Amino acid sequence: MSSKLCVGIVPLFNELSHDEQELIERLVQHRSVARGEVVVSPDRSGGMIIVRSGRLRVYQLSEDGSEHVVRILDSGDYEGELWLYGGRNDNLFISGESDSEICVIAYDEFNRLLESYSGLAIRLLKLSIEKMNELGFKNSLLAMDSIEDRIVAYLEKMQERHHSGKIVLPMKLKDLALYLGITPETLSRKLHLLEEEGIIRRRGRTIELNER
Numbered sequence: 001m002s003s004k005l006c007v008g009i010v011p012l013f014n015e016l017s018h019d020e021q022e023l024i025e026r027l028v029q030h031r032s033v034a035r036g037e038v039v040v041s042p043d044r045s046g047g048m049i050i051v052r053s054g055r056l057r058v059y060q061l062s063e064d065g066s067e068h069v070v071r072i073l074d075s076g077d078y079e080g081e082l083w084l085y086g087g088r089n090d091n092l093f094i095s096g097e098s099d100s101e102i103c104v105i106a107y108d109e110f111n112r113l114l115e116s117y118s119g120l121a122i123r124l125l126k127l128s129i130e131k132m133n134e135l136g137f138k139n140s141l142l143a144m145d146s147i148e149d150r151i152v153a154y155l156e157k158m159q160e161r162h163h164s165g166k167i168v169l170p171m172k173l174k175d176l177a178l179y180l181g182i183t184p185e186t187l188s189r190k191l192h193l194l195e196e197e198g199i200i201r202r203r204g205r206t207i208e209l210n211e212r
Contacts, residue, residue: 006030006052006103009076012123024113028103033096040080040094047104048080049073054100057175060091069178070135072097072171081124082131083107097175142181147190150180152199155209169205 007013007024016024029047033039033056039049049056056073070092073079083089105113114121137157144150154176158167169176177187191207194200201208 006050009052010050010078011076012078012120012127015119015123016117020117024105027105027109027113029106030101030103033100033102035096035098038093038095039102040089040092042089042091042093045080045083045089047106048078048110049094050078050103050105051075052101052103054102055097056094056100056102057097058092058094059178061093067178068181069171069175070138071179072175074170081128138179147180147182147186148194150182151187151190151194152209154180155200155207159209166206166208169207173205 005018005021005025006028007021008018013021013024028050030052033054039056051073053075056077056079058070058073058079060068060070062068073094079094114124141150141153144153155167158170159165171179173187174184177184180187182190191200191202195202198210200210
């Protein structure tokens, strides 16, 4: 896998040969995204977005205009595959969490790729299911009445995912608060309470869950 190619850093394409990755790279449009710049909205999608460097925020807006973070995209992450087959983007926005470099593959070009590489369609389906499972997990968190239970369930999921007792939060506390549907002040207060109760040990963004 070549780090020089945008498609080379994406799990979806990493089973292709370097020559095949180079062919796909020719279809990619490169662009810079400023922090706060919106690159996808319900009235503007355009293609599958790959993060080459930096971070993007994927979020939805509620009726009152409040923002709900769906996920944070880091280098090698991508978004937009769910609209490949005519699906509508009714309420999803993507903006620069930091100054970023992205690659965009137009949908018609990507569909031709799927026709040429049957294995891509299978991997795309698998990775899309993983994303849907992640969204289902987030919704299950938001359904919890207890904020402490919500936080602990999230931390347990991160432990399971990274196979480690210690985890480094993958996003800033303000973004995690949005993800959990609470304010940053509430998250900070609840984390402090969980520390006092001996449920977690925390040093900055590194958190260890104690056995209960």
